[in-house]
Every structure is written in structure tokens, then in C-alpha cells.
Amino acid sequence: MSYLQLNGLNKQFNGTNVLNNVHLEVAKGEMITLLGPSGCGKSTLLRCISGLTELEQGSIILEDQEITALAPREREVGMVFQSYALFPNLTVSDNIGYGLKMKRMNKGDRTRKINELLELVDLSDKAQAYPHTLSGGQQQRVALARSLAMQPKLMLLDEPLSALDAKIRKSLRLQIRQLQRRMGMTMIFVTHDQEEALMISDRICVMHNGRIVQEGSPEEIYSAPRTEFVARFIGNYNVLGPQEAGRLEGLAAQPGISYALRPESITLLPVGEYAMTRPPSFSMPGYPSSSMSEYPSSGMPERESSEMLGHDSFGIGHDLAGMPERDSSSELGHDSAGMLRRESGSRPGRESVVRGYDLLGMSRHLPPAGDSAALYWPGKVSSVMMLGNIVRYGIDVGGIPMTVDTLAGHGPFRPGEQSAVTLRIDRSQCIPLEKDGA
């Protein structure tokens, strides 16, 4: 029996379904993120759980108690708002003590509790200040303490960091996560920021049009998006529609399927050069990646060890230490791999294939014999963007725009704008997607 259960929640506004048969189970002490674009129903879902918005259908069970029909104040659920919603006429202390006063806690206990919480959020020196004299980050910490004071069974955070500037946002989200772990608090965190979600969650629920379209650990969500929507929303995936996929050699195994390609899983090679190894995949041991099972995933058995090395450097502390450098894996593979020059397009027997792709001038980019696990496409660099530790290439692959990320300052091959390149991607890194709404 899970701690919190949402069963078939439905909600309509003016005839449109804002929540569409939402099911969710949350374990005690879990940090769940509802992630989605604005208007996907994530905030409505949160408000329904809090009781501030009424449900049309479905039931909410919290710690074996049905709370669907209870008033917000009877649910023992805390909420933090994007707008902080601090009471402007009360001091920081009185704000934190508001709920306790409503509970008719006596003054001595209240003061003690308030002081504890002030210390917890590191605002002891602001106890007598009024909210409008505090910065946004401080105000949100007060709001957090105010909710924590009630010792709620469940804490709901509705885009609590969206109104803050980037630096404060980053530090506060770590503080929230630390607090949540330390207190073993069950939290549901609403955000539209995928980086935020990946960083602090135990589990992410991606929402779209009032449904949870995919739920899973940050690794699962990032490495194996299930639908086109999720792939487009998470990271900077190259999402190829069925038609685009059909134009790329070797990709369209099944017609009518879209594919997602992570920008860092693609390696750039000089034209006519082929790396003998495939870059290590993102997926971690133990997490099934949705790689296409019909393709052999281990074309180069002797390279498996280096691939594992890549994994190890990747897998540590995904939760609190922040998202690892996404690109380290591909670059590690790239660097450790010796580059091997080969003449291409000289093998009879592949004629039919070659002819098919001559339109794109792909005959020069045929894969070397034996590397059946990877795909090779010709491309032309259309833009180079420096993003700190990442260099992001915009590449035109036969009319299809693609993004390729490489770690800055690593690897021998640094193409400039307008230069022709060969893109190499592992077949297992081409993630087939389900249709939206499926």
C-alpha cells in the first residue's frame, strides 16, 4: 500500500479536460516531480491534492485515509506557492507561527518551534522583519518554514523557484532536496524546468494535456523517453519524425516510427574517417534503455570494458551532486578510441543500399565493414555554439537539422562552420518513440 494514492483523477475547466484520469502512487519519503509545459495540468493536479481545487472524479488516499472530500485545512498537507504568499502584515516569526496559532498551540511551544524553523532555514536574524524587506529567496524560505511548521504528511511545492533568479534557484533547490531527505518528507514538486526535475527528484512524472505520459527515475526519463513529446521536452533531443527518419540511412527499421537521438550520443568525425569504437551509451547497468532490441547491441565485444568505464564515471551521485556532465561519456569513448582511416564506398554487394542514399551523397560515408552497430551520416556544420563546457554544433544532415554536443576542449576533431563532417551514432542510441497520446 503506497503512502499517497491518486486514483483516476479527473477535472474539467469550461469543458476541457485539465486532468485526464490521473493515477499516481507515491511512497513515503519520496520526492516526486510533476514536469510539463504550462497548461499541462500539473499545477491543477497539485491544487486538487491540496483540496484548493475540487475534483470531479477520482479519489485521493493519504496514509490509508481517504481525503478526497476533506477541506484543505483538514488534509494535513502543506503547500508552497510560486508567489510565496507570505502574509504582509505579519513578521517572519508570525508568518511561520500562523499555522501553529491556528492550531491553538501555546505560546511557549510556539516560540520554540518558530526558533527551530528559523534556524533550519537560516533566517534567525530576520525573525522580526516583515516579508517585503526580504529577498525572493529568503521569502520562499520563510514560506517553506511556515509549511514545515505544520509537520504535514505531504508537502506540495508549486513552482516554488520559478520567480527567483538563476543563482538563488540553483542553491535553493539543493537546500530543498537536502531538507526533504533529512526529514524524510514526502514531497510533490511542480516545475516546468527539466534540469530542476532531473536534479532533485527520486521520480519524475512528465505531464502532457492532463495526463502523466511517462514516469520514472531521472535516468529513465532522460535516457529513454517514451513518446515524442517527452523526447522533445527533455534535454535537447534530436527528434526525427517518421519521414525524416526514413531519409537517414539505416534508421527507419520500422516505418512510421519517430526516433530520438541525444545530441551527445552523436560523434563527429572528419569525412572519410571512422572510429572503430562506439561511444559508451548513456544507459546505466540495471536501467533498461529502450534501445532497439532487433539490433545487435554489442558489435565490439572487446570494447565493452571501456564502455563500462564510461558508465562508472557517469553514474555517481546523480541526485544531489547535480546532473553529471552529460558529455563525458561520449567524449571518453571518443578519446579512448583510436581513429582509423578507411576508404569508403568500395564494397560491392551494398550497391542497392548505396544507390538509395546517393541522393544525399551518402556513398562516401558508408560504414566500415564490421561496424554494423553504428550508423554513419554525412553532414555539414551550420552553427557552432559555445555553452561553457559544451560545444553545441548545429548540423545539417541532408536537410535535417540536428544538434550535436561535444565536450569543449576535448578530442582532436573540431570542425568549423560550413565544414563537412561524418556523424556517427550507435544504433542502440537511436531511441524509437511511441506516438503522443499513446
Add this chain to the structure above:
Amino acid sequence: MIRTMKYHHVLISLLLLYLLMPLLVTGLYAFAGKWTNTLLPETWTLEWFRQIALDARFLHALWNSFWLCAVSVLLSLVIMLPTVFVVTVYFPRWEFLLKSTVVLPYAVPGIVAAVGLIRAYSSGPLAISGTAYILIGAYFVAILPYMYQGLRNSLLTLNASSLLDAAEMLGASKLAAFRTVILPNIMPGVTVSMLLSFSVLFGEFVLTNMLVGGQIETVQIYLYKRLSESGHLASTMAILYFTLILIISLGLTRIGQFMKKGIRL
């Protein structure tokens, strides 16, 4: 920089002088004894104040004005505060209805409204023409715009709905949330609305004169009647009237500040 500052000071001084000049001269006249062909009065006297103080009619008119305005403003507050609150927070879609109702007093000139009211209420089931009831009713309508705008603005700037949500999540009932969170925070706005309404009503003449001119004497009506008798008396009354409004304003502002700080759960 300094030059522009000076320029601003001069401009503001001129404006203040322009605004205060009539009051100043009226004040002088109220205290003036003999004042014929000199720039300033030749002699000073409190005679006019003595006469007014002994004039039972004036005091009665003052009292009439005061309670009529006070009752109207309080009635308006009692009705408009919950109405505006409920509409702004829970039914924003109905706001257009309230908005269009509220601008009506602007659209209908006082004299037209008065004639219509007299015709409607001089006979029939509600024959209240010429009584205080009709005046209070008319006053209520006249101050709708001030009350509505003031209340609505303070609720909107407060972001009342999210504060209510927060209070409810912290275990407060809707009523407790309103009393402890909303009310103390909109108090300054409410005070301003009440002040404005009170001042407007206190100086109201057209509606009052037409609706109850023969029956109830307010300050304005009395002032109008005595205007032709003695300029000194009229000036004195004007000054007294101004002072009264000033005292009420200061008092209400104080109460507003006190309420904001003082109400704690």
C-alpha cells in the same frame, strides 16, 4: 541637477498657493472684523465663531450631515466589502457586471437622478421621498465608484486569493483567513475609500437639496441659505467645515494605521 530641483520646487509652490489661496482668504475673512479698503483686515475678531457656536441651527445641520454621511458610508462598507471580495476572489467573471453598475452614478447627472428618484419614491409602496431613507439610498449609489475602486484595488494588489489559499493550507477557516490575513492588509485601502466617500458626501449639495431640501437641513443646505446674509458667517462655516473634514481624515488614517499594526489574529 540643482537647477531642475529648484524648478520643481517653484512649480509645486505655485500649485499649492493656487490651491490654498481660496481657503486662506476664506480663513482671513472668517477672523476679520473691519476689512474694507486695505489688503489685510484692519481688525480681527472671533465674533463670527461665537455666533456660529450659539447658532443651534448650524450645529443641528452639522450633526445631520455627519450622521447621514456616516450611516451611508458604513452601509456601503458593510455591503460592498463582502461583495467586492467575493466577486474579485471567487467570481472574477462577474466583475464586468459590478463594474458597469458602479460607473452608473458617473453617467447619470445628479439632477436627473434626483428627479427620477423623487418620481419613483413619492408614491406607491415605497413612499420614502423627503425622508432620510431616500437620501441614504442615493448617497449609497453616489459613493459606489469610490468604494468599489478602493476595495478592489487593495484586494488586487494584495493578491488576496493566494493569501487565502496559503492561510487555508495552514489550517485557517475561510472566515478566520479573511479576518486575520485579508482584513488587516486591506485596511489602508478601506480607510482611503471611506474617507473619500465621506468627504464627497459631506460636500454634496444637488442630490441633498432636491431630495430632502425642505425636510432635512445639512451643512451644505444651511450654508447655501446663509450665504446671502453674511459673508463672514459663510466663511466661518466653510472654515469649520474644512477643519471638521481634516480632523475626520486624520482620525481615520490613524485608525487605519492602528488596525494594520494592531490586528494580530
